[in-house]
Structures are given as C-alpha cells and as structure tokens.
Amino acid sequence: MKIKRFFASDVRSAMRMVREELGEDAVILSNRRVNGGIEIISATDYDENILRQDIQQAHAIEENQGFVHAPSQSEAVAEKSKEKPQIIWSQEPTLMEMRGEIKTLRGLMETQLAGLSMQEQQIHNPFQYELKQRLARFGLGSRLTNELIGSLTKDGSEDELWRRLLGKIAVKLSVTDDDILTHGGAVALVGPTGVGKTTTVAKLAARFALRHGARSVALISTDNYRIGAHEQLKAYARILDVPIRFANSAENLQSALDYFCDKRLVLIDTAGMSQRDLRLSEQFSVLNGERDRVRSYLVASTTSRLSGLQEVVRGYKRLDLSGCILTKVDESTCLGHALDVLIQNQLSVAYVSDGQRVPEDLQPARAHTLVSRSVAVMQESTDLLEDEMSSMRVGEVRH
Ligand SMILES: Nc1nc2c(ncn2[C@@H]2O[C@H](COP(=O)(O)OP(=O)(O)OP(=O)(O)O)[C@@H](O)[C@H]2O)c(=O)[nH]1
Ligand SMILES: [Mg+2]
Structure with a gap:
C-alpha cells in the first residue's frame, strides 16, 4: 500500500x-x-x-x-x-460535496414545482384553488381535501360549493348518538396524559346519575401509576355519592366488574399514556381481557396538531375502540385536524367536551354542530392572524 x-x-x-x-x-x-x-x-x-x-x-x-x-x-x-x-x-470530499448539492437542488426543484402547480391551479381553476385553501385553513390534510374536491360537481358559486363541501364533511363524520348515557354498560376511557379522561368520567357519571339516580353508576380506576390519581377520582366519587373500586390487574378488573354487575353504568378511568409508552401494551391486555364486557373510548384533545392526533389514534387503535371523545374544544385553534383524523380512521365521535365544568361542559356529538364549530374556530383563527398581520404592518410603518 x-x-x-x-x-x-x-x-x-x-x-x-x-x-x-x-x-x-x-x-x-x-x-x-x-x-x-x-x-x-x-x-x-x-x-x-x-x-x-x-x-x-x-x-x-x-x-x-x-x-x-x-x-x-x-x-x-x-x-x-x-x-x-x-x-x-x-x-471522498468531492463526492460528498456533490451529493449535498444534488440534495439541495432536488429540494429546491420540488418546492418550485409544487409552487408552480399551485400557481397554475390559481390561474386555470381559481374556485378549486380557493376551496383547497379554505379546507387547509379548516384543518383538513391534503388526502381528504383532494378526495372531497374530486367528488364535487362544479356548478354554483364559490360559497355554494364551500357549503356543499362542509355538508360532505358532516356526512363523512360518524357519531355514536349519546350511546354511553343511553345504553350504559361498562365503559373505559383511554388516551394520552392530561387530555381530560378523569374529568370526562366525572361528567358522564354526574349526567347518568342525574338521569337514573346515583345508585345506577359506579367508578373503577386502573390508574396505578401516579400518586394522587386515585385521590382525584375518589373526590369525584364522594361528591357524586357513587361507589368506587381500584383495579391494578386483569383479575382485579374482572372482580371489580363482577362486584358492580347490578349497576347500569360502570365507568373505568385509566392511566394516561403516550402512544409510545411501553406500558400501553400492559394496559391494552388488561382491557382486552374484558373485551366482551368493556367498551373502550379514546379521549383525544383537540388542541393537538394533525400529525400528533394521527399518531395517537394509530397507537390506540390496537384496542378495539367503540368511539372517541373530543376534549378541550374551547381551547382548540383548529378543530378540523381532529375531524380529518376521525374520518380517515373511521372512528365515531361520542361526546364533545368544551370546558372544565362538571357536568355542564359535555355534549353528545352532532356531526353538523361539530363542522359548524370547526368553521367558527377557523374564522376566529383567521381573524386573529389578520389582526396580528395588520398590527405588524402598522408597526413597520411607524418604524
Ligand atoms: N379547557 C378545558 N380543560 C379541560 C377539559 N377537559 C379537561 N380539562 C382539564 O384538563 C386537565 C386535565 O384533566 P384530567 O381529567 O385530569 O386529565 P386526564 O386525562 O385524566 O389526565 P391523566 O390522568 O394525568 O392522564 C384538568 O385541568 C381539567 O380540568 C376541556 O374540555 N376543556
Ligand atoms: Mg386522570
């Protein structure tokens, strides 16, 4: 050598x-x-x-x-x-340099081409372009946007077409018609940390107790991971005057369910876990052990972004989900993200939570109401953005 x-x-x-x-x-x-x-x-x-x-x-x-x-x-x-x-x-340095340059050029070309195709659409099909922009502001991803636009017959004014698109979104969104409070049974609320599971359990329990009496409801907590988790649910049980049990294994859950077999509604509060948490499989196996008796509902916060929600739903779909409860709608800046993910995953919405008050801030989901609310949220966010832009412009002029 x-x-x-x-x-x-x-x-x-x-x-x-x-x-x-x-x-x-x-x-x-x-x-x-x-x-x-x-x-x-x-x-x-x-x-x-x-x-x-x-x-x-x-x-x-x-x-x-x-x-x-x-x-x-x-x-x-x-x-x-x-x-x-x-x-x-x-x-070899020249090769490495060339590889880097090719990568940059490819990125530039892709951006340019995407921009060109948008410009072309803006010129040749201004309605379609504007509707796509509106759907993006509404919070829909490109897949559902293209599917909806593709299925639209293009007769009518832009506003008529927009209303028709919103109607199509409402039709695609399935809801469970107040099934938890109507049918009762054993219901587990699952989902990531801090999304409002325990608060929603308390809201549902209070609503059911108001309809059928406190004796008809019971609570179970499987949250054994956090100090204080039991205390929060225990406090609600005390206020609502409903019985509560704690289960830390599949056997304990089984015996707690047996114990409450005379109750019309048994609500199970679970530990909040990220969809990436390794302990999630453990939680799933406890609930799957009672699959015939327990219906699981995913609790998802509408303050999350599209990709985050997508990941949550994908992670929790390993559990046979009966529906989803959307929370923090009062804090959401783009409700359409949640609608997109639910439609794409064919997951029905059961309830909508829009505040911290127990039991007031919980409504059975209605597709048209959810779509209208998403439009209102979109409008608020657009107005806010426009206000900020104009105050920035005023600032620029002053300087
Ligand atoms: N603004 C708003 N806050 C909510 C809503 N639902 C729950 N919260 C609040 O969110 C916080 C977390 O709620 P919890 O019910 O403890 O959430 P969790 O999913 O049980 O949390 P972990 O058990 O820690 O996973 C509390 O401060 C609730 O009051 C809602 O719809 N809107
Ligand atoms: Mg909790």
Whole structure:
C-alpha cells in the first residue's frame, strides 16, 4: 500500500494532485483544513491492517512533536472497520460535496414545482384553488381535501360549493348518538396524559346519575401509576355519592366488574399514556381481557396538531375502540385536524367536551354542530392572524 499526504490551496487542486500522482484507483483516507489550504491523505493498494499501523505511527510522531491529536474521519472508519467492512470511498470530499448539492437542488426543484402547480391551479381553476385553501385553513390534510374536491360537481358559486363541501364533511363524520348515557354498560376511557379522561368520567357519571339516580353508576380506576390519581377520582366519587373500586390487574378488573354487575353504568378511568409508552401494551391486555364486557373510548384533545392526533389514534387503535371523545374544544385553534383524523380512521365521535365544568361542559356529538364549530374556530383563527398581520404592518410603518 502506498500512502501519501497532499497539500493544496483548495479541494479541487488537491484532488487533481492525488489523481495525477496515484491514479484513478486512489482512495481518500482523510481530508482536513490546515493553515493555507487543504491536506488530503490518500492511498493506493489499500490495506486496512497496514493503515492501522500507519495511523498508530502517525499518532506517536504527532505526540512526540507535542500535537494534540483528534481522531480523523479515516481513523474512525478504520476503527469501525474492526467490527465490519466499511465503504471508504464514500467519504471522498468531492463526492460528498456533490451529493449535498444534488440534495439541495432536488429540494429546491420540488418546492418550485409544487409552487408552480399551485400557481397554475390559481390561474386555470381559481374556485378549486380557493376551496383547497379554505379546507387547509379548516384543518383538513391534503388526502381528504383532494378526495372531497374530486367528488364535487362544479356548478354554483364559490360559497355554494364551500357549503356543499362542509355538508360532505358532516356526512363523512360518524357519531355514536349519546350511546354511553343511553345504553350504559361498562365503559373505559383511554388516551394520552392530561387530555381530560378523569374529568370526562366525572361528567358522564354526574349526567347518568342525574338521569337514573346515583345508585345506577359506579367508578373503577386502573390508574396505578401516579400518586394522587386515585385521590382525584375518589373526590369525584364522594361528591357524586357513587361507589368506587381500584383495579391494578386483569383479575382485579374482572372482580371489580363482577362486584358492580347490578349497576347500569360502570365507568373505568385509566392511566394516561403516550402512544409510545411501553406500558400501553400492559394496559391494552388488561382491557382486552374484558373485551366482551368493556367498551373502550379514546379521549383525544383537540388542541393537538394533525400529525400528533394521527399518531395517537394509530397507537390506540390496537384496542378495539367503540368511539372517541373530543376534549378541550374551547381551547382548540383548529378543530378540523381532529375531524380529518376521525374520518380517515373511521372512528365515531361520542361526546364533545368544551370546558372544565362538571357536568355542564359535555355534549353528545352532532356531526353538523361539530363542522359548524370547526368553521367558527377557523374564522376566529383567521381573524386573529389578520389582526396580528395588520398590527405588524402598522408597526413597520411607524418604524
Ligand atoms: N379547557 C378545558 N380543560 C379541560 C377539559 N377537559 C379537561 N380539562 C382539564 O384538563 C386537565 C386535565 O384533566 P384530567 O381529567 O385530569 O386529565 P386526564 O386525562 O385524566 O389526565 P391523566 O390522568 O394525568 O392522564 C384538568 O385541568 C381539567 O380540568 C376541556 O374540555 N376543556
Ligand atoms: Mg386522570
């Protein structure tokens, strides 16, 4: 193996020197900036063992000369290659530079092309363009937007078409018609942390107790992970004067359900868990053990973004979900995100929670009401944005 060090003012000149002296088969072992230019270490007839010896020798020389040695790229690669073979030529600086430039160019072209197609649409199909923009502000993702626009017959004014689109969204959105409070049974509320599960359990229990009496309801908590989790539900049970039990395993849940078999509604409050939490499988196996008796509803906060909601629903769909309860609608800045995710996942909405008050702030979900509310939220957010933009413009003028 022949190793040689080259100095030049820039990478291109150094590479030319390498090629002229060592030929096209030369491999680049390292490159670094040094005073006055670039240093490249290159080799022909590359042999990994000899390279390692050479590197050790180089270290010894540099240490004797008082240099502080930082491992170079080639040394790191050589170290790694003790474990498995590495492709050293991929570190070649010009290639790496070119790869980076191609990536940047591809990104630029994609953005430009997307912009061009939007511009073209704006010119040739202004209605469609405007409706797409409105649906994006409403909170729908591109897949559902394209599906809805594609199914639209294009007769009528823009506002008529918009109303028709909203009607289509309402038709696609399925609701469960107050099923928990109408049919009762054993119902578990599951979902990520802090979305409002315990508060919703209390709201449902209070509503049911108002309709059928406190004796008809019972509560179970499977939240054994947090100190104080029991206290919160216990406090609600005390206020509502309904019995409560705690279950920390599938067997305990079974016996708690047996114990409350005379109740018309048994509400199960679960520990809040991220869809990425490894303990989620444990929670699922406890609930799946009682699948025949317990219906599970996902509680999802409408303050989450589209991708976050998508991930939550995907994670919790491993549980056979009977529906979803949307919370924090009063705090949402884009309700359409939740509608998109529910429609795409064919998950029905059971209830809508729009505040902290127990039991007032909970309504059975109605598709048209939810769509109208989403439009109102969209309008509020647009107005807010416009206000901010105009105050920024005023600020600019003043400066
Ligand atoms: N604004 C608003 N706040 C709500 C709503 N529902 C619940 N909250 C509040 O959200 C906070 C968390 O509610 P919890 O019921 O404890 O949530 P959780 O899902 O049981 O939380 P973990 O058990 O910790 O996972 C509390 O402050 C509630 O008052 C709602 O619809 N709107
Ligand atoms: Mg809770």
